[in-house]
Amino acid sequence: MLSSASLEWTDLDRKAVDVVRALAMDAVEKAGNGHPGTAMSLAPAAYLLFQRVLRHDPSDPTWVGRDRFVLSAGHSSLTLYIQLYLSGYGLTLDDLKGLRQWGSLTPGHPEYGHTIGVETTTGPLGQGLGNAVGMAMAARRERGLFDPDAAPGTSPFDHMIWCIASEGDIEEGISHEVSSIAGHQKLGNLAVIFDSNHISIEDDTQIALSEDIVKRYEAYGWHVQEVDWTVTGEYHEDVQALYAAMEAARAETDRPSFIRLRTVIGWPAPKKRNTGKIHGSALGADEVAATKKLLGMDPEKSFDVSDEILTHVRQVVERGRALRAEWDKGFQAWREGAAERVELFDRMRHRRLPDGWDKALPSFEIGTSVATRKASGEVLSALAPVLPELWGGSADLAESNNTTMKGEPSFIPDEYQTKEFPGNRYGRTLHFGIREHGMGAILNGIALHDGTRPYGGTFLVFSDYMRPSVRLAALMKLPVTYVWTHDSIGLGEDGPTHQPVEHLWALRAIPGLDVVRPADANETAAAWKTILDNNNRPAGLALTRQNVPVYEGTGDPDKVAKGGYVLRDASDGQPRVVLIGTGSEVQLAVEARDALEAQGIPTRVVSMPCVEWFRAQEPAYRQSVIPPSVPARVAVEAGIGLGWREFVGDDGEVLSLEHFGASAPYKTIFEQFGLTAERVVAAAKASL
Amino acid sequence: MLSSASLEWTDLDRKAVDVVRALAMDAVEKAGNGHPGTAMSLAPAAYLLFQRVLRHDPSDPTWVGRDRFVLSAGHSSLTLYIQLYLSGYGLTLDDLKGLRQWGSLTPGHPEYGHTIGVETTTGPLGQGLGNAVGMAMAARRERGLFDPDAAPGTSPFDHMIWCIASEGDIEEGISHEVSSIAGHQKLGNLAVIFDSNHISIEDDTQIALSEDIVKRYEAYGWHVQEVDWTVTGEYHEDVQALYAAMEAARAETDRPSFIRLRTVIGWPAPKKRNTGKIHGSALGADEVAATKKLLGMDPEKSFDVSDEILTHVRQVVERGRALRAEWDKGFQAWREGAAERVELFDRMRHRRLPDGWDKALPSFEIGTSVATRKASGEVLSALAPVLPELWGGSADLAESNNTTMKGEPSFIPDEYQTKEFPGNRYGRTLHFGIREHGMGAILNGIALHDGTRPYGGTFLVFSDYMRPSVRLAALMKLPVTYVWTHDSIGLGEDGPTHQPVEHLWALRAIPGLDVVRPADANETAAAWKTILDNNNRPAGLALTRQNVPVYEGTGDPDKVAKGGYVLRDASDGQPRVVLIGTGSEVQLAVEARDALEAQGIPTRVVSMPCVEWFRAQEPAYRQSVIPPSVPARVAVEAGIGLGWREFVGDDGEVLSLEHFGASAPYKTIFEQFGLTAERVVAAAKASL
Known part of the structure; x- marks a missing residue:
C-alpha cells in the first residue's frame, strides 16, 4: 500500500525539521520548563x-486501519505535539504556546x-513500550477475529505499531518483560525506534548504563538494525538510512524490529x-537565539511557521485521505463478507456487548462451597462463546488464577505451543510468563488498540509488581480486568511474602x-456482569483461594452492582448492629449474625x-443499607482496616489484620490472628 | 583460602544428595503442599x-567473613532448609517435618x-537476585571503608555472594535492572547459578519464554558459563563440571558470573x-515410593537420615571452623591496624551511630522558604563526614532528589566515571539508572549485608515501581531510607502521570x-534524626519539590519523633477546632488558623x-495532641483522604484530593483543586 521507493527529502523538508526544533525550544522557553532536547534531536x-x-489520516484520528504511534519517551511530548500540529490533527500554534499550562491540550x-x-498516556518510563507490544498483540487477535484468512498484508486489519523509546525506557525492568514477550510472540507488526542519545537526567548515561543493548534485543529474537548519525565523526542526520531501516522494519513480518x-x-x-x-530544562534565551542563528532562522522570532512550510507539511492530510480511500475499498469488500464478523466488528467499535450476553453467566448451587x-x-468459560472480544490469561498462574477459558486455544506462534497449551497465532489464552508488570502494560495496550x-491474572499480592500499569489503566479509563486470586491470608502455607494484607x-x-471482592460464587458471577457492563474503567477482582459457602441472596446482579447491599437483615427488620464484610469474611459476618440473633x-x-x-450510589440508598441511626457497626476484612472507619463511624469497630501474615494452613492463620465469627460477635457487642 | 583442586565426590556424597531429594519429597508430602521439584533436582x-x-561456618552464622548465599528461587525453600539442617545450623529433622506449619522454623x-x-526473605521472584547484587555492592563498599589498600583476595573483607535463581527470576523485569547494574559495576564477587529447568507453573516454559538468556547475560557484561546435565541425551548430574564452573566464577574478579x-x-x-x-505440588505417595525405589532407598521410610550420612555431612562444621580460624588470623592482624576503621567496624556491627552524630544536623532560618x-x-551533605556508613543515590534523579552528598565520589568502576560524577570502586554516591525496582531490591541487599x-531516591509517584521491594524491606525490618521527592500535585507541570495522589x-x-512527610526544612532535619536512630525499620521521606516556609517550632527532634505534635496552639490554649496537616499543607493549616483566630x-x-x-505513642499523648473533647477537626493533605477519618472522627472534615492531578504550574493546581487556606477555614467552620 505504501511505496518503499527511495525517499524524497527536499529543502522544504529540511526547513520543516528545523522549524520543529525551533518550536520545541520556543514552547519550553515559554513554559519556563519542560523537555526540549529530545524533541530537537528527534x-x-x-x-x-x-x-x-x-x-x-489526520482527518480521521480513529481510523481503524491506521498505524499506531506510541511515544514511550513521554517526557518528550513535544515530539508528538509538534507533529500533531504540523500534520493537521487540529492542534494549533496556540496549543503549543500553552505547553504545560492549566487546561491546555499540551x-x-x-x-x-x-x-x-x-x-496512550506515557511518561512513566517503559509503559509505552509495553502498550505498543499490547497493541501489536491486539492487532493480531483482532485480525484473527475479523479476517483470519486473508493473505499477509492484504487485510484491512493489517497495520503497524510504531514506538519511540529512550534510554530510560530500556533501562526499566518492564522493557525486559515486554520485549521478551514481543520476541516470543514474533510480533512482526511492531517497530521500535530506540533513541540512543547517551544522556539522561544524570547526564552521561555511562554513569549507569553499559550493557550492549543491541545484543540484548537480538537475544530477545528481535530484528535489530543500527543507524548511527555520529558514525562519521561529524554529526550527520542521515534520514535516508533511517527511512531504509523503517521500511526494512515494515518488511520484516516475522519478528519485531528494533532500530x-x-x-x-x-x-x-x-x-x-x-x-x-x-x-529536562529550558535552554535559556541566549542558547535559543544561538541555535536559531545556526539554523539560519531569525532569533527574534518565536513560534514562527511560514505559510510555505505549513502548506508543505499539511500535504500529509491529502496523503492520509488517499491512503484511507484506498484502504476503504478493501474494507468495504470485507464488509460484504461474513455478516457475523461485521456485526462483531461494529459492536466492538463501540465496546457494546451483545444483547442478553449475561444470560450465559453460570449460577452456583446455594449451600455448596466454592x-x-x-x-x-x-x-x-461460560462467556467464551458469547463474548469473542473477551480474552486474557495469567502471569504463569493459569491454573491457580482460573483464567483459562475451557478449550480455547492459546495465543502463540504455532512452534511455541505446548502439550498443556495448544494454540495458534490467533488464539485466545494469553501467557505472560512471570512478568506481571509487562502484563499490566500489555493489557493497557490491548484495551487501547x-x-x-x-483480562490478566496473578496473585493479589503481586498486584504490587504491576501497580504502575494499573494506575495508568485507571488514569486512561481503560476497561481492563485484573483477576487477582489468593486474596488474603487464606492463601495459607506460602506465607507472608505471598499473603496480601495491605493490598x-x-x-x-x-x-x-474498582476493587471487587465478592463474597461467594454467585456474587462473583454478578460482579463479572457489572465489570463487563462498565466499558470505561478498570476493575480488579480479589478472589479466594479457599472454598467459601454459597449463600442465598448473593446472585442478584442489580444488588451487587450497587457495591454494597443488605445480605441478611435483622430478624425483626430493626437492626441494633450492622456487620459489614467483604469476600471470604462475609461468612464470618453471617455466622456472627446468627450468634447475635440467638x-x-x-x-x-x-x-x-x-x-x-x-x-457512587445516592446517599439515600447508602443510608438505607448502613443506617446513620445505627451507630453500632462492625467491618470485617482479612487485611488492614485503613478505610473502614469511614463506614463504621466513631462508635464502630473494625476487625482487621494490621501486620503481615504467616505460613500455615489457612484455617490456623485465621484462628491465630483472630479473624473469627466469635471476634465479630465480641466487636459487635463492644460497639453497642 | 579455599582449594580449587579437583573435587572429591564420594559415594557418601552421592548418597547424601539422594537423601536431600528424599527429604524434599517427604517434607512436602507431610505438609500436603509445597514445592518439591526444584529441591530435588538442585x-x-x-x-x-x-x-x-x-x-x-555453621557454628557462627553471622560471621562477617562468610560467603553469602541467596536463594532467589524462594519457593524452593527446601533447597535451603535441607542444607541448613545437614550443615549443622541448628535446623532439625523435626523442623523439616514442620514445613509450612504454624510457628515452624520452615x-x-x-x-x-x-x-x-x-x-534474606525470598519468594516474590527476582527480589533475591537484586538482594544478591546489593550484597555484592555493599561488600565492596565495606571493604573500601575498612580495608581499601589490601591486595585483591587478601582482605578479611573479601568474600563472595552466591545466588540460585530460577526461570521465574530471570523473567521478572527486576532481573534486567539488577543484572544490568551488576555488569556495569563489574561485581566480580557475585556468582549466580541459574537453574534452567524449562518448567514453571504453566508447565513447559516454551509457552512464554524463548529468549536467549545466555546471550542476554553476555550483553550485560557478565562472565557466562554453561553446564548442561542433559547434553549427552542421558541425564548426567556432572558435579565436577558444576564445581569447575563455580571455581571459575570465584576466580573471575572483574565481572559477575552467570552459570x-x-x-x-x-x-x-x-x-x-x-x-x-x-x-508446586506434593508428588503423592506412589510417586514418592517409586522415586525412592529408583534411588535404592526404602520406600517405607520417610525422613530417613542414617548416622553415617549425618556424620559425613556434618564434617562441614569442622571445615567451617577451620576456614573461620584461618580468617581470624587475618582479621586480628587487621584489627591491629588503623584504630578508626576498627572502631567504625565495631560500631557498624551493631548498627550503632556515633555519640553526638546529630549535632552535625543543619538548621534552617525561620522565615525563609526552602x-x-x-x-x-x-x-x-552535613552528615557525610560523621556517618561514613550512610550512602546512597538515586534512580537517575540525583539533582531532583537532592541525594548526592556534596563532594563525595560516586561508587563506580573508574572507567565509567563521568565529568559530572567522578568516582571510584569504593565511592559513595550510587547511580541506579532509571531502575527504581532494582534500586529497591539492591537497597535491601545492602542493608542485609x-x-x-x-538510601535511594526517586519521585514519590514512582514508589509504585519499587513497591514490591519496599514491602520486603518492611517485612524484613531493614533500615533502608527512601527519599521520595516531588510528593504531590506540587510537582506541577509534569502532570498526572508524575503527581502522586494516592501514594x-x-x-x-x-x-x-514509616512514611514521613515533613512540614518544612527543620522538620526534615529532625525527621532524618529519628529515621537514622531507628535501626530496624524502613522509612520513606515524602519531600516537596516546591519551597515551603520555615516555621518556628518545627525543629525539635523529640516532638517530631512523636509523629504528631502541637505546632501552634489556640491563642487561649482552649482550641475549639484542631487542624491537622502534613508536609506542604501544614502551611495551609497555619494560614487558616490565623484567619480563624482573627x-x-x-x-x-x-x-x-x-x-x-x-x-506508636501512648493514648495520653495522642489525646493531648488531638483532644477527644474537641470534635471539630480538619485534616488537610494534598492526596486522597483515605485514612484521615480515623483522626478527625465523624464530626471532622477531610480536605483532600480524590482524583488524579493535572499539568500546570503548581500554584494553579492547588488553587483549582481547592487546596487552599480558605477551604481549610470553611471546613473548620463546617466541623464546628
Missing part, C-alpha cells in the same frame, strides 16, 4: 514518521483521551547539546479503579463487594 | 555449594530473621519429573513502613509528619 525522525512512514506528558492523536538510532540530544544547540541540562477464583473461571476486552486498601486508593441482638449483614460502586 | 548443586564451595518461603542461616545449569526438575521422579506439577527535598540534601545505611496512604498501608475561633494546628510514629 525532529527528523518524528517528521519522517508522520510525513512519510506512518499510515495515518500537558507535560501526552494524555490519552485529552489530546486528539495521542494513542537503534544514535543521536545527539538537543542538536544543534551549540553549548547545551549532548548535556543532561537540555534533557472458591471464588473457581467461580470466576467458570464465568470466563480497539474493542477487545482483556485491598492500597488498590482502593487508586482513583478510578442472643437477642437484631443484626444486619451487609456484603460490600465494591466500595467504589457503593460510594 | 540437590547436587546445593549440596556442593554448602559442603565444598561456600565459605561459611515457612513456605525463607524468612530473614526467622530461621538462622537465611540471609546456566540445565537440570530436569524433580529428577529422578519417574512419572512427574519434568512437569509443572512437580514444581523545599524540603533541598533541606534533605543539606542534611545528607552488614552495617551500612543505604501517601498506599504506602502508609504497608505494615512496618474571627474569634481558637484554633490549634497539629503537624503530623509521621502517622506511624504518632500511632
Whole structure:
C-alpha cells in the first residue's frame, strides 16, 4: 500500500525539521520548563514518521486501519505535539504556546483521551513500550477475529505499531518483560525506534548504563538494525538510512524490529547539546537565539511557521485521505463478507456487548462451597462463546488464577505451543510468563488498540509488581480486568511474602479503579456482569483461594452492582448492629449474625463487594443499607482496616489484620490472628 | 583460602544428595503442599555449594567473613532448609517435618530473621537476585571503608555472594535492572547459578519464554558459563563440571558470573519429573515410593537420615571452623591496624551511630522558604563526614532528589566515571539508572549485608515501581531510607502521570513502613534524626519539590519523633477546632488558623509528619495532641483522604484530593483543586 521507493527529502523538508526544533525550544522557553532536547534531536525522525512512514489520516484520528504511534519517551511530548500540529490533527500554534499550562491540550506528558492523536498516556518510563507490544498483540487477535484468512498484508486489519523509546525506557525492568514477550510472540507488526542519545537526567548515561543493548534485543529474537548519525565523526542526520531501516522494519513480518538510532540530544544547540541540562530544562534565551542563528532562522522570532512550510507539511492530510480511500475499498469488500464478523466488528467499535450476553453467566448451587477464583473461571468459560472480544490469561498462574477459558486455544506462534497449551497465532489464552508488570502494560495496550476486552491474572499480592500499569489503566479509563486470586491470608502455607494484607486498601486508593471482592460464587458471577457492563474503567477482582459457602441472596446482579447491599437483615427488620464484610469474611459476618440473633441482638449483614460502586450510589440508598441511626457497626476484612472507619463511624469497630501474615494452613492463620465469627460477635457487642 | 583442586565426590556424597531429594519429597508430602521439584533436582548443586564451595561456618552464622548465599528461587525453600539442617545450623529433622506449619522454623518461603542461616526473605521472584547484587555492592563498599589498600583476595573483607535463581527470576523485569547494574559495576564477587529447568507453573516454559538468556547475560557484561546435565541425551548430574564452573566464577574478579545449569526438575521422579506439577505440588505417595525405589532407598521410610550420612555431612562444621580460624588470623592482624576503621567496624556491627552524630544536623532560618527535598540534601551533605556508613543515590534523579552528598565520589568502576560524577570502586554516591525496582531490591541487599545505611531516591509517584521491594524491606525490618521527592500535585507541570495522589496512604498501608512527610526544612532535619536512630525499620521521606516556609517550632527532634505534635496552639490554649496537616499543607493549616483566630475561633494546628510514629505513642499523648473533647477537626493533605477519618472522627472534615492531578504550574493546581487556606477555614467552620 505504501511505496518503499527511495525517499524524497527536499529543502522544504529540511526547513520543516528545523522549524520543529525551533518550536520545541520556543514552547519550553515559554513554559519556563519542560523537555526540549529530545524533541530537537528527534525532529527528523518524528517528521519522517508522520510525513512519510506512518499510515495515518489526520482527518480521521480513529481510523481503524491506521498505524499506531506510541511515544514511550513521554517526557518528550513535544515530539508528538509538534507533529500533531504540523500534520493537521487540529492542534494549533496556540496549543503549543500553552505547553504545560492549566487546561491546555499540551500537558507535560501526552494524555490519552485529552489530546486528539495521542494513542496512550506515557511518561512513566517503559509503559509505552509495553502498550505498543499490547497493541501489536491486539492487532493480531483482532485480525484473527475479523479476517483470519486473508493473505499477509492484504487485510484491512493489517497495520503497524510504531514506538519511540529512550534510554530510560530500556533501562526499566518492564522493557525486559515486554520485549521478551514481543520476541516470543514474533510480533512482526511492531517497530521500535530506540533513541540512543547517551544522556539522561544524570547526564552521561555511562554513569549507569553499559550493557550492549543491541545484543540484548537480538537475544530477545528481535530484528535489530543500527543507524548511527555520529558514525562519521561529524554529526550527520542521515534520514535516508533511517527511512531504509523503517521500511526494512515494515518488511520484516516475522519478528519485531528494533532500530537503534544514535543521536545527539538537543542538536544543534551549540553549548547545551549532548548535556543532561537540555534533557529536562529550558535552554535559556541566549542558547535559543544561538541555535536559531545556526539554523539560519531569525532569533527574534518565536513560534514562527511560514505559510510555505505549513502548506508543505499539511500535504500529509491529502496523503492520509488517499491512503484511507484506498484502504476503504478493501474494507468495504470485507464488509460484504461474513455478516457475523461485521456485526462483531461494529459492536466492538463501540465496546457494546451483545444483547442478553449475561444470560450465559453460570449460577452456583446455594449451600455448596466454592472458591471464588473457581467461580470466576467458570464465568470466563461460560462467556467464551458469547463474548469473542473477551480474552486474557495469567502471569504463569493459569491454573491457580482460573483464567483459562475451557478449550480455547492459546495465543502463540504455532512452534511455541505446548502439550498443556495448544494454540495458534490467533488464539485466545494469553501467557505472560512471570512478568506481571509487562502484563499490566500489555493489557493497557490491548484495551487501547480497539474493542477487545482483556483480562490478566496473578496473585493479589503481586498486584504490587504491576501497580504502575494499573494506575495508568485507571488514569486512561481503560476497561481492563485484573483477576487477582489468593486474596488474603487464606492463601495459607506460602506465607507472608505471598499473603496480601495491605493490598485491598492500597488498590482502593487508586482513583478510578474498582476493587471487587465478592463474597461467594454467585456474587462473583454478578460482579463479572457489572465489570463487563462498565466499558470505561478498570476493575480488579480479589478472589479466594479457599472454598467459601454459597449463600442465598448473593446472585442478584442489580444488588451487587450497587457495591454494597443488605445480605441478611435483622430478624425483626430493626437492626441494633450492622456487620459489614467483604469476600471470604462475609461468612464470618453471617455466622456472627446468627450468634447475635440467638442472643437477642437484631443484626444486619451487609456484603460490600465494591466500595467504589457503593460510594457512587445516592446517599439515600447508602443510608438505607448502613443506617446513620445505627451507630453500632462492625467491618470485617482479612487485611488492614485503613478505610473502614469511614463506614463504621466513631462508635464502630473494625476487625482487621494490621501486620503481615504467616505460613500455615489457612484455617490456623485465621484462628491465630483472630479473624473469627466469635471476634465479630465480641466487636459487635463492644460497639453497642 | 579455599582449594580449587579437583573435587572429591564420594559415594557418601552421592548418597547424601539422594537423601536431600528424599527429604524434599517427604517434607512436602507431610505438609500436603509445597514445592518439591526444584529441591530435588538442585540437590547436587546445593549440596556442593554448602559442603565444598561456600565459605561459611555453621557454628557462627553471622560471621562477617562468610560467603553469602541467596536463594532467589524462594519457593524452593527446601533447597535451603535441607542444607541448613545437614550443615549443622541448628535446623532439625523435626523442623523439616514442620514445613509450612504454624510457628515452624520452615515457612513456605525463607524468612530473614526467622530461621538462622537465611540471609534474606525470598519468594516474590527476582527480589533475591537484586538482594544478591546489593550484597555484592555493599561488600565492596565495606571493604573500601575498612580495608581499601589490601591486595585483591587478601582482605578479611573479601568474600563472595552466591545466588540460585530460577526461570521465574530471570523473567521478572527486576532481573534486567539488577543484572544490568551488576555488569556495569563489574561485581566480580557475585556468582549466580541459574537453574534452567524449562518448567514453571504453566508447565513447559516454551509457552512464554524463548529468549536467549545466555546471550542476554553476555550483553550485560557478565562472565557466562554453561553446564548442561542433559547434553549427552542421558541425564548426567556432572558435579565436577558444576564445581569447575563455580571455581571459575570465584576466580573471575572483574565481572559477575552467570552459570546456566540445565537440570530436569524433580529428577529422578519417574512419572512427574519434568512437569509443572512437580514444581508446586506434593508428588503423592506412589510417586514418592517409586522415586525412592529408583534411588535404592526404602520406600517405607520417610525422613530417613542414617548416622553415617549425618556424620559425613556434618564434617562441614569442622571445615567451617577451620576456614573461620584461618580468617581470624587475618582479621586480628587487621584489627591491629588503623584504630578508626576498627572502631567504625565495631560500631557498624551493631548498627550503632556515633555519640553526638546529630549535632552535625543543619538548621534552617525561620522565615525563609526552602523545599524540603533541598533541606534533605543539606542534611545528607552535613552528615557525610560523621556517618561514613550512610550512602546512597538515586534512580537517575540525583539533582531532583537532592541525594548526592556534596563532594563525595560516586561508587563506580573508574572507567565509567563521568565529568559530572567522578568516582571510584569504593565511592559513595550510587547511580541506579532509571531502575527504581532494582534500586529497591539492591537497597535491601545492602542493608542485609552488614552495617551500612543505604538510601535511594526517586519521585514519590514512582514508589509504585519499587513497591514490591519496599514491602520486603518492611517485612524484613531493614533500615533502608527512601527519599521520595516531588510528593504531590506540587510537582506541577509534569502532570498526572508524575503527581502522586494516592501514594501517601498506599504506602502508609504497608505494615512496618514509616512514611514521613515533613512540614518544612527543620522538620526534615529532625525527621532524618529519628529515621537514622531507628535501626530496624524502613522509612520513606515524602519531600516537596516546591519551597515551603520555615516555621518556628518545627525543629525539635523529640516532638517530631512523636509523629504528631502541637505546632501552634489556640491563642487561649482552649482550641475549639484542631487542624491537622502534613508536609506542604501544614502551611495551609497555619494560614487558616490565623484567619480563624482573627474571627474569634481558637484554633490549634497539629503537624503530623509521621502517622506511624504518632500511632506508636501512648493514648495520653495522642489525646493531648488531638483532644477527644474537641470534635471539630480538619485534616488537610494534598492526596486522597483515605485514612484521615480515623483522626478527625465523624464530626471532622477531610480536605483532600480524590482524583488524579493535572499539568500546570503548581500554584494553579492547588488553587483549582481547592487546596487552599480558605477551604481549610470553611471546613473548620463546617466541623464546628
